Amino acid sequence: MDTFLAVAFSFPTVIFSVLLCVAIVYWLISLVGLGDIEADGDIDASGDFSGLMVTLGLQGVPLPLVLTLLFLCSWLVSYFTVLLWGALVPAGFLYWLFGFAVLAAALIISVLVTAMLVRPLRPLFRRAYLPPLQKRIIGTACVVISATVTETKGRAEAVLDGAHLVLQVRSHTPLSHRERAVLIEHIPDKNAWWVVPESEFLAGDSAG
Known part of the structure; x- marks a missing residue:
């Protein structure tokens, strides 16, 4: 000792x-x-x-x-x-x-x-x-994989941490197949996300 x-x-x-x-x-x-x-x-x-x-x-x-x-x-x-x-x-x-x-x-x-x-x-x-998916995915770019995306229907694919996610998405601006968008808000009751066109998001006009 x-x-x-x-x-x-x-x-x-x-x-x-x-x-x-x-x-x-x-x-x-x-x-x-x-x-x-x-x-x-x-x-x-x-x-x-x-x-x-x-x-x-x-x-x-x-x-x-x-x-x-x-x-x-x-x-x-x-x-x-x-x-x-x-x-x-x-x-x-x-x-x-x-x-x-x-x-x-x-x-x-x-x-x-x-x-x-x-x-x-x-x-x-x-x-x-790790924050919840709903928080981490906001601001992530995605690609429309359905024929269209409207205020009532649509699907898109996003990549998060190397994983490919297929998400239900909605948009006030109609989007077509393979068009790029950005996830801006979660819709809890529909388990979907509001999106805006990527060009609109980059231009700073994502409020609408």
Whole structure:
């Protein structure tokens, strides 16, 4: 136990020990209902930070989970590196140099390991946080596959997340076969969607 505490609270492991303790406290608070663990299933695509997360392959799961995995992996790498080789490094400047090298290596390795760990988790969070179809499909382009589309009947095909959907559609402006349109509103009682011609939508005249 003395060895464990000595390594865990020595440089550089102490940095990750503190961060890991913060993460554990966060999850404990969330577990008893005093905190809010709801987080977006994906990181917003805007901003330098989110762009960096996407580049590192850490997107697609809640940020608190990503940080917890990063802290845990970094702590493990740092702890066992210092445990195995720390005693061989002389105290003073060389040990501080060794510590910074371990710090950098732990961060790099933890990013690589965390990226591998979150990859199989993405589908789980994508399903958990995916908005309803009625919200996601609004603004999606479609192609008329029936002979016509009117205010009372019509069908169109749309592609959403790689899936081809055949939808009941309605339009105030008559549309013909293979004409392109845009879904603008859901009709709950008919399980259909109002559409407007794509050219009209792009021109900004979708109010009618």
